[in-house]
Amino acid sequence: MTRNSEDLFDCILMADDRFHVEGYREGFDEGTRQGMTDGRKHGALHGAKLSMEVSFYYGFGITWKCLLQNNTDAKARKRLKALESLIGLIQKFPHEDPQFETLQEDMEKVRAKFRQVCSLLNVPTDFSDYVKSGGSGGMSF
Amino acid sequence: MSWVKSVQYSGEDVFDEDADDINLQDKEWKFNMQKRVKDGYVDGIDHGKEASLQLGFNMGYREGAARTTAVGRLKGIISAIQCWCQLQRPDNPTPASVADLLQRVIKHEHSIMEAIRTTFENPIPTASNVSETMEDLSVREEENCCGDGGCSKDSACCKKDCDKEISPMLMQKPNLSTALPIDPVTIPGENVDQLVQCCMDLVYELGLPQELIQHLHQLKSA
Numbered sequence: 179m180t181r182n183s184e185d186l187f188d189c190i191l192m193a194d195d196r197f198h199v200e201g202y203r204e205g206f207d208e209g210t211r212q213g214m215t216d217g218r219k220h221g222a223l224h225g226a227k228l229s230m231e232v233s234f235y236y237g238f239g240i241t242w243k244c245l246l247q248n249n250t251d252a253k254a255r256k257r258l259k260a261l262e263s264l265i266g267l268i269q270k271f272p273h274e275d276p277q278f279e280t281l282q283e284d285m286e287k288v289r290a291k292f293r294q295v296c297s298l299l300n301v302p303t304d305f306s307d308y309v310k311s312g313g314s315g316g317m318s319f
Numbered sequence: 320m321s322w323v324k325s326v327q328y329s330g331e332d333v334f335d336e337d338a339d340d341i342n343l344q345d346k347e348w349k350f351n352m353q354k355r356v357k358d359g360y361v362d363g364i365d366h367g368k369e370a371s372l373q374l375g376f377n378m379g380y381r382e383g384a385a386r387t388t389a390v391g392r393l394k395g396i397i398s399a400i401q402c403w404c405q406l407q408r409p410d411n412p413t414p415a416s417v418a419d420l421l422q423r424v425i426k427h428e429h430s431i432m433e434a435i436r437t438t439f440e441n442p443i444p445t446a447s448n449v450s451e452t453m454e455d456l457s458v459r460e461e462e463n464c465c466g467d468g469g470c471s472k473d474s475a476c477c478k479k480d481c482d483k484e485i486s487p488m489l490m491q492k493p494n495l496s497t498a499l500p501i502d503p504v505t506i507p508g509e510n511v512d513q514l515v516q517c518c519m520d521l522v523y524e525l526g527l528p529q530e531l532i533q534h535l536h537q538l539k540s541a
Binding site for chain 2: 193194197198199200201202203204205206207208209210211212213214215216217218219220221222223224225226227228229230231232233234235236237238239240241242244245247248273274276277299300301
């Protein structure tokens with residue numbers, strides 16, 4: 179008798195669990211789908227914006243380097259040094275990895291270096307929208 | 320006590336006066352179990368979202384980043400050329416061809432962002448309608464695998480791709496990876512290659528260093 183009622187009790191608990199798990203599985207699939215869709219949408223826009231900005235600085239930097247590299251005066255050398263530093267910062271900056279630990283900090287360094295380069299080149303910094311926009315939000319949820 | 324056992328085991332309502340009670344208990348049981356299913360569903364949605372949001376973000380981030388590298392760099396190159404022209408020849412106006420090309424690149428940049436926005440707005444198709452679409456369109460795969468197009472979504476080489484992109488947690492749904500469009504973003508108007516070519520012409524026209532041509536070559540799609 180005791181053994182039987184234990185079995186019955188187990189049975190009820192198991193059913194309780196089973197129904198919960200059944201709903202959970204279905205919900206998990208739906209939640210995963212929604213999460214992937216939402217996450218991917220936000221990620222794509224963030225990634226596109228950041229990559230566009232960094233790539234812009236890089237293109238700007240390598241072009242000026244090409245244009246100035248045959249000049250040997252002190253002013254040009256100073257400019258080239260700053261340009262090389264900007265290019266170097268960008269090259270070692272894994273901007274395609276959203277979970278890179280110091281993404282935001284490194285991005286700020288790149289922006290600051292770009293502003294410095296612009297001032298050395300006598301180029302008005304505000305010709306680019308990027309510099310004004312500042313931080314582009316978080317890289318994770 | 321044998322009658323007690325028989326009642327318990329047969330599960331039949333041998334006593335009529337208990338019938339209502341049993342019905343009531345039955346209803347209550349059903350109600351409770353339905354509630355359990357619902358609770359489970361809600362918990363499942365939360366956990367599913369939690370588990371996949373960052374994963375989806377990372378995936379989208381890389382896709383988005385890959386699409387704007389070339390145009391961003393090209394814009395940087397042309398902007399630099401424009402600044403250089405202004406500083407070198409302050410008396411002459413910047414050549415119209417430079418300003419014009421920069422405008423075209425900016426326009427292209429906007430089209431890419433718009434295309435990304437609309438493409439990713441649409442939810443990822445479900446497994447079943449992906450396999451249908453794949454068959455309908457005989458979707459071409461990445462060049463490193465299934466190049467002949469004769470490979471189904473179940474074949475080993477596509478599975479390998481899933482392993483790369485999706486964490487083990489999602490392996491129960493490998494179709495999520497096949498659901499990712501390979502290159503669905505069609506951008507109206509000019510393509511980057513055309514703009515890069517125009518920029519090369521400009522470099523020759525203005526007599527700028529040859530090294531720039533090499534940098535521009537890298538932007539052309541392979």
